[in-house]
Amino acid sequence: MSDAYLALETGDVVEARARSPGAAQGELVFTTAYTGYEESLTDPSYEAQVLTFAYPLIGNYGVREERFESDRVHPSAVVARELTDDVAEWLESEGVPAVDHLDTRDLVLDIREGGAMKVGISAGPDASPEEAKEQLDGCPHMSDITDIGAQVSVDEPEFHPGTGQATEATIALVDCGAKGSIVDSLTARGADVHVLPHDATAEDVDAVSPDLLFVSNGPGDPENFEATQALVEYYAGDLPIAGICLGQQVVANALGGSTEKMEFGHRGVNQPVRDLRTDRVVMTTQNHGYTVAEPGDLEVTQINVNDDTPEGLDSAELDIITRQYHPEAHPGPHDSLDFFDDVLGLCDPDQEVALAD
Numbered sequence: 517m518s519d520a521y522l523a524l525e526t527g528d529v530v531e532a533r534a535r536s537p538g539a540a541q542g543e544l545v546f547t548t549a550y551t552g553y554e555e556s557l558t559d560p561s562y563e564a565q566v567l568t569f570a571y572p573l574i575g576n577y578g579v580r581e582e583r584f585e586s587d588r589v590h591p592s593a594v595v596a597r598e599l600t601d602d603v604a605e606w607l608e609s610e611g612v613p614a615v616d617h618l619d620t621r622d623l624v625l626d627i628r629e630g631g632a633m634k635v636g637i638s639a640g641p642d643a644s645p646e647e648a649k650e651q652l653d654g655c656p657h658m659s660d661i662t663d664i665g666a667q668v669s670v671d672e673p674e675f676h677p678g679t680g681q682a683t684e685a686t687i688a689l690v691d692c693g694a695k696g697s698i699v700d701s702l703t704a705r706g707a708d709v710h711v712l713p714h715d716a717t718a719e720d721v722d723a724v725s726p727d728l729l730f731v732s733n734g735p736g737d738p739e740n741f742e743a744t745q746a747l748v749e750y751y752a753g754d755l756p757i758a759g760i761c762l763g764q765q766v767v768a769n770a771l772g773g774s775t776e777k778m779e780f781g782h783r784g785v786n787q788p789v790r791d792l793r794t795d796r797v798v799m800t801t802q803n804h805g806y807t808v809a810e811p812g813d814l815e816v817t818q819i820n821v822n823d824d825t826p827e828g829l830d831s832a833e834l835d836i837i838t839r840q841y842h843p844e845a846h847p848g849p850h851d852s853l854d855f856f857d858d859v860l861g862l863c864d865p866d867q868e869v870a871l872a873d
């Protein structure tokens with residue numbers, strides 16, 4: 517007998533095995549990543565989503581805290597063909613429902629055909645299809661979760677001193693749900709990083725006298741990060757600006773561009789990206805469900821090889837550089853780590869960074 521149920525927006529109820537009990541709701545998405553499950557599960561960008569792993573076995577190299585991207589698990593529930601005991605016990609200790617022993621190939625095809633959809637989950641000894649359907653009925657649309665930034669951002673500024681030697685830059689990093697690896701990539705190159713709340717004001721930014729404003733990754737609809745967008749509007753042209761993933765989207769929205777929801781997004785560790793200036797293709801890690809539709813004052817410098825969506829935006833005039841993918845990704849690939857050298861180059865008036873106009 518099954519002890520877990522997933523109620524989908526298609527009307528189907530899928531039976532599964534409970535590995536961590538509880539009821540949950542969220543936007544059902546899938547990642548094709550075959551490695552990096554600890555990083556994915558602690559990535560704040562997965563807040564309010566139910567993460568399905570397309571790769572069939574998750575947990576085969578254990579659970580180690582030093583690989584975490586934040587201090588908690590962010591998906592509201594986890595779905596896989598087979599979860600190891602290590603991962604199931606970790607998710608149970610975090611109170612995050614998890615299910616396995618279902619055909620995740622079918623689920624991924626449902627998402628590919630129907631788009632990212634809402635799901636309700638009921639798992640454990642008292643689980644029922646009715647409870648799963650109640651969860652589904654109560655699940656909000658991702659774009660309606662207007663306070664999602666507050667759920668993942670620091671409440672107070674935090675300071676992370678540089679550990680490397682390459683630069684003496686000071687960065688104001690607006691935390692919209694930042695992955696630890698972004699801060700680490702900057703401090704490892706010597707930058708002092710002030711992590712500021714998502715709703716930081718210009719006074720908060722001025723208080724740390726930064727050389728550059730950095731907008732982090734984060735969950736949900738970029739249009740719900742109004743305070744962060746206002747900061748970018750305020751500083752554009754006066755301070756160099758960089759961003760990753762949600763950061764790219766917020767920067768585009770601030771500079772006359774627009775964003776839109778994708779059908780099922782890009783989530784995986786082998787997304788090919790072409791640089792339009794060099795024709796070089798790099799492999800990238802991605803996790804996003806929205807995309808820049810119009811780049812506004814920025815120029816599209818990199819595109820996704822699969823669907824031509826913007827992956828990199830620049831402005832030489834405004835000293836802005838953003839990426840839709842994750843150059844900092846662990847365990848990799850690390851093809852695009854030089855992004856951070858370009859970002860820090862923008863802080864140094866003696867350094868030439870070749871940006872598109």
Ligand SMILES: NC(=O)CC[C@H](N)C(=O)O
Binds near residue numbers: 732734736763804
């Ligand atoms: N990783 C991210 O920053 C994701 C950005 C945004 N929440 C999206 O899904 O598109």
